[in-house]
Amino acid sequence: MHPITKLSLIAAATLALLQPVGAATLRIGGANDILTFDPHGQNHQTTLAYQQMVYETLVRYNEKFEVEPGPTKWTFVTPTQLRFELRQGVKFHDGAPFTADDVVFSITRAMTPPSNMGAYVQSVKEAKKVDEHTVDLILKGPSPVVLRELTGSYIMNKAWAEKNNSVKAQDYKAKDENYASRNANGTGPFILVGWQPDTKLTLKKNDAWWDKPKGNIDEVVFTPIKSAATRSAALISGQVDLVQDPPVQDIERMRRDPNLKVLDGLENRTIFLGFDQFRDELPGVKGKNPLKDKRVRQALYQAVDIAAIERNVMRGLGKPTGTMIAPMVNGWTQQLATRASKFDVEAAKKLLADAGYPDGFELTLDCPNDRYVNDEAICQAVTAMWTKAGIKTKLQTNPMSIHSAKIQRFEVSAYMLGWGVATFDALYTLDSLIHTVDPKGGTSGNFNNGRMSNPKVDALIDGIKVEMDAKKRDGMIHEALQIVKDDYNYLPLHDQVRPWAMRKNVNTIHRADDRPMPIWTTIK
DSSP states (O other): OOHHHHHHHHHHHHHHHHSOTTOEEEEEEESSOOOOSOTTTOOOHHHHHHHTTTOOOSEEEOTTSOEEESSEEEEEEETTEEEEEEOTTOBOTTSOBOOHHHHHHHHHHHHSTTOSOGGGSTTEEEEEEEETTEEEEEESSOOSSHHHHGGGOOOOOHHHHHHTTOSSOOOGGGTOOOHHHHOOOOSSSEEEEEEETTTEEEEEEOTTOSSOOSSOEEEEEEEEOOOHHHHHHHHHTTSOSEESSOOGGGHHHHHHOTTEEEEOOEEEEEEEEEEOOSOSSOTTOOSSOGGGSHHHHHHHHHTOOHHHIIIIIITTSEEEOSSSSOTTSBTOOHHHHSOSSOOOHHHHHHHHHHTTOTTOOEEEEEEESSSSTTHHHHHHHHHHHHHHTTOEEEEEEEOHHHHHHHHHTTOOSEEEEEEEOTTSBTHHHIIIIISOOOTTSOSTTTTOTTOOOOHHHHHHHHHHTTOOOHHHHHHHHHHHHHHHHHTTOEEEEEEEEOOEEEETTEEOOOOTTOOOOGGGOEEO
């Protein structure tokens, strides 16, 4: 045997002996990459799924999406004073202690533009240090959902951010980069080893984590694989262990494969189309903006054959809806979920004629091509349907990294987006998608990319934020969502069903928020 080969075998055997018994690498494949590692840079589910493995929050969800303490415990001193006592001995990945200064810094950073994560601190007025291990959050008013909001507000190390010129959150839509965009220093169960965009993300187990995992994963490797065929092949051949977004056309074959299994579940995400209801003229189109006319929006709605999309494009992986929230979200009702009007091309043409567009008009539909289940195929179908109704529609598709920045810069006329509700409460959707855009760059309307505006709805949303009577609050949620439905401000398509396909030896928990949890995952 060659001496180098012999030494290599000895080294490999020694390394194997040093590994924890049963330790395993979880290799995940997905259609789209994360957008940034700045924990306040982008409210994007794939991004948050991997950030939460590295960064922690003051409170977190358990397996049933019930709120439980993170490295803290909490007490409501008054209805508007929420006190957190921090667990002592918790360390950041660089060895720095977890202190009140870090919490105050991080909450304030999340609250301050250009942070894209204001939805997770929208109830907070101010974060105040009481002592080294105690923080008070002063709320804007009594909040029925503040703890659920805080499950998405990640805590950074203040000194690390200051040292690396990352005090301000990344301005993603302005194509800004900072040190925190590609590097991380959290207190979570995994440490960021490296991220090569569109290539690979590698995390290793944090042996100094204050809590204990329930699985045996000591390394996570995430590989973005845009090609559907390649993604399926990677799972079937054993190159990856888990695919969160298996191609629709391959799922039944995967179910029959004895080496694989598929976990199904309805996601807390609604897929919808939005419209520019703000500008007087659409980009590249002469004349007034037709999308400001309710009759035109209704025509676009009635021109979409949702049953055909679900049957031919989604193949059962979408549940048609008429509202902007999924069934597991507080505020959902069957009445709201019933479609606002039926598919009817002739009725759509009449509405367009009544609105002054008997010959239709030109429109561009912007869509992602790597984010949601069959996103591009859905948009191709919608484009054909709108064109059949007389609206000359052009389809523009981009990877989510480009699409997200484009819609947030208000550079689109009509667009697709999917919205998952991290708090499982309708306020999260109402405030971000439906409230008038805050001109100061605050939380309200931060994803209202069509810039709809309705003062009555704004007033309802502002009331929902502080109403503690559950029955009264639910009534206000219903009223706000009903107004949006009646005005056709958005075109909801379906609540997304998200199957996860994996190797037979992977045991994990399917999550309605579409976030894999390595700490709850075992590979045998």
